[in-house]
Amino acid sequence: MKHRLVINDAIIILPGRISEKGYVVCEGGIITQIGQGYFPATESDEIINAGGLYVSPGFIDMHTHGAGGYDFMDGTVEAYLGAAKMHAKHGTTSLLPTTLTSTNEELLKTFSIYKEAKAKNTEGASFLGLHLEGPYFAYGQKGAQDPKYLRNPEPEEYNAILEASDDIMRWSLAPELKGAIEFGKVLRSKNILPSIAHTDAICEEVEEAFDAGFTHVTHLYSCMSTITRRNAYRYAGALEATYLIDEMTVEIIADGVHLPKSLLRYVYKFKGPDKIALCTDSMRGAGMPDGESILGSLQGGQKVIIEDGVAKLPDRTAFAGSVATADRLIRTMIGLADVPLEEAIRMITLTPARILKIDKTKGSIEIGKEADLVLFDKDININTTIINGKVVYKKTH
Known part of the structure; x- marks a missing residue:
């Protein structure tokens, strides 16, 4: 697994709101950065271009x-x-x-x-x-x-x-x-x-x-x-x-x-x-x-x-x-x-x-929480599933 996981060009489902064209950065299985626009990823990063897909908590x-x-x-x-x-x-x-x-x-x-x-x-x-x-x-x-x-x-x-x-x-x-x-x-x-x-x-x-x-x-x-x-x-x-x-x-x-x-x-x-x-x-x-x-x-x-x-x-x-x-x-x-x-x-x-009293570490996309994430389209068809910052499922066409 590479040093960092970067998800760009995503519609991010955050607590209480939905953020368009954003990014999520994960390091060591933890969400470390969330923002608008594109994150300047490097060659050493694992990059997922969401292409306008939703990114949700797992x-x-x-x-x-x-x-x-x-x-x-x-x-x-x-x-x-x-x-x-x-x-x-x-x-x-x-x-x-x-x-x-x-x-x-x-x-x-x-x-x-x-x-x-x-x-x-x-x-x-x-x-x-x-x-x-x-x-x-x-x-x-x-x-x-x-x-x-x-x-x-x-x-x-x-x-x-x-x-x-x-x-x-x-x-x-x-x-x-x-x-x-x-x-x-x-x-x-x-x-x-x-x-x-x-x-x-x-x-x-x-x-x-x-x-x-x-x-x-x-x-x-x-x-x-x-x-x-x-x-x-x-x-x-x-x-x-x-x-x-x-x-x-x-x-x-x-x-x-x-x-x-x-x-x-x-x-x-x-x-x-x-x-x-x-x-x-x-x-x-x-x-x-x-x-x-x-x-x-x-x-x-x-x-x-x-x-x-x-x-x-x-x-x-x-x-x-x-x-x-x-x-x-x-x-x-x-x-x-x-x-x-x-x-x-x-x-x-x-x-x-x-x-279940685990909301301090799971359940929402927030900095410091575990990097359990899901990418899906407008019809909730699953594209990618990420657990602890690791891609465990990727839809193949």
Whole structure:
């Protein structure tokens, strides 16, 4: 790698504004200069002439199960690296590998594989940490999660899991389960984000959970309670609580399938770009053609069908994870939900960075931050992906 990376003739998406005909200079994996006009590069520099392409912060996917025919639950280094490489082709520079409900043996194996894969990952989206999804979910909101693994959180079990890995960054669970509030407080004490997911909670239970540190909602609208009746009385659910609690952050699968245009616009109107993170929640079918696939590990996963831009259970009663990539999420928010480009980008860069508390180093193009950058055209077709100042993907014509 040459001493410096210089990007000239770019439309730069900066915090709160877009700068025409600018440049970005990176040294040692860090953004060192940003300006207008052309930067006087030298022969020793690595030069990218953007030719009027947009330059954006790298996309951060805080919830993905895989891509490119690979699932993180496959339990192999190859799967981790293959999925990371496919996501990088679509502009993702950082991600959280996400688990599914499984045996504890599979989970413990995932921890060791993650460490090995992270050390070898030089050509794909970087790994920020692990996102554990389950097994502490409401049975009635299981979605595509395997019901035989669902259970309540028990200190003996979750403490053993927490002791087995220092790479867990977030954990999704249903806050109304017995022991969940106490578990959430344990997670917060370890700087792990407890997220509300696959839940039948009523509003009051979500409010209690929020006070205990459950400040984020996993894939809003998917597997989530809304208004219910109990003994003739109405109760608001987790969805209503999400909107009532102004500080609550959310993530949405903005593929245009999990959430239609009306709901995308609704979430955007009432939560806004600073509280919404776009996530793929992608399974192995992301970036792959339609047809049969497997959700979860190749050995113990469930058969699914990829069609109509989404993965479905074989009986088509529920979605089984998305096949979206980050660039598709942005196109959907702009084209379907009428969100301005700068705000759509913020929802997959700075907002997830703030939710994950990594915004001091990632999420925006600012001097001193890590040089994770993406070049794309007006239709969000990815041209170049740069991670830590290194080009890991370049579109070939």
